[in-house]
Amino acid sequence: MDVMDELIELHEEHASGLLRLCRQAGWPDYGEQELTLLVQQGRFFGYQNVRGDIISCIGLFLFGRLASIGLVIVDKEYKRLGLGRRMVNACISQTDESTAIRLCATKEGLPLYEKAGFHSAGSVRKYSCHSFRPIETQNRLDAELSSFREQDFQELAAADLTAFGGDRSNLLQQLISTSEECVIARNNEGHLVGYGLSVQTPANLKFGPIIAPSSNVAARIINRLAAGKQGPMRIDIPAEHTSFHDRLLEMGFHSDAELPLMLYQKKMFPDQNGHLYALISQALG
Known part of the structure; x- marks a missing residue:
């Protein structure tokens, strides 16, 4: 050839x-x-x-x-x-x-x-939605959502690092600047405990990353990012978040595929706190 x-x-x-x-x-x-x-x-x-x-x-x-x-x-x-x-x-x-x-x-x-x-180290589920159904956001005591401001970035990057296990701050700065919307979540003490991004791609409105202390807060972030939006939507989530799967189904998403997440040789993931609810993309994690 x-x-x-x-x-x-x-x-x-x-x-x-x-x-x-x-x-x-x-x-x-x-x-x-x-x-x-x-x-x-x-x-x-x-x-x-x-x-x-x-x-x-x-x-x-x-x-x-x-x-x-x-x-x-x-x-x-x-x-x-x-x-x-x-x-x-x-x-x-x-x-x-x-x-x-x-x-x-x-x-x-x-x-x-x-x-x-x-070797296999888990899996990633891809979800899509063609008709979003807003959910009732009942428990507002767990976190308060607001729009991202520049002064939030250092806290946001720190929350992302402990959830993902790697420093993505340079990438996140670019993603936020090109995103449709960035939402942050703060707890009752005012500490940033999560955030989420929506990005318009040629094919859909894509959600991710989503960092949150619980599936409830993650669902509320999606609910906020999808509010009033039309057209196809997509999100990729770590498969271990089974309760988040149920919330996505409530909002009109359906699972399209489950793909193996793999690690090289005998390495382990860096420390992660379990707060990563959605990937940026399958390529970026």
Whole structure:
């Protein structure tokens, strides 16, 4: 095949090539704006053919001692050439021994990741909604919701760090600036205990991340972010939050898929407090 041997690093000028691969893979959530942000925040690698077309890609996102691999795509005409394996190994080589590497596997990619040394460490459920049903927000004693202000950011980043286990502050600043809405939750003592974002993608209104001390507060954040909105919605949640699953069903969401969450070798996730109720995306965690 007409594949260039050298794995190259991809930059913002390659966003249109990445968009073509996402469309071919059936991932409509990603537009050129979203892909440009991801390229700015992570390190992307890929292969070209002799005509200079991007025919594969992978993203590596570093958050302190936690890294995430995502957007692993190989053009359908170039599959079974070992490009995926080589890209995954290249990303692993960019991290050190103390870094835990996570990824959300598709069914197609699962054998590749298992051979590369990843093991199952949970799962992620994807939900969609086409007709949102507001819920009655009864227990207001658990938290007070308000719109995000710039002076909230340090507290927000600290809450995110203890929930996710890695420092995403640079990414969060960019996400908040491009979001539809950012809502924060404070407890009775006035401490920030959670937050949530909504982002409009080409395919839907996407919720995440959602950090909250309980499924009740997480549901109230979604309720606030979805208020008055029309059209398709999406959210990806860690599967262990079963009570949140029930709240999402109440609001008109249905589960589309459950995908394996994998970790590299014998590593464990950094300390997390169980307050991560929704991911930014399957690629970013």
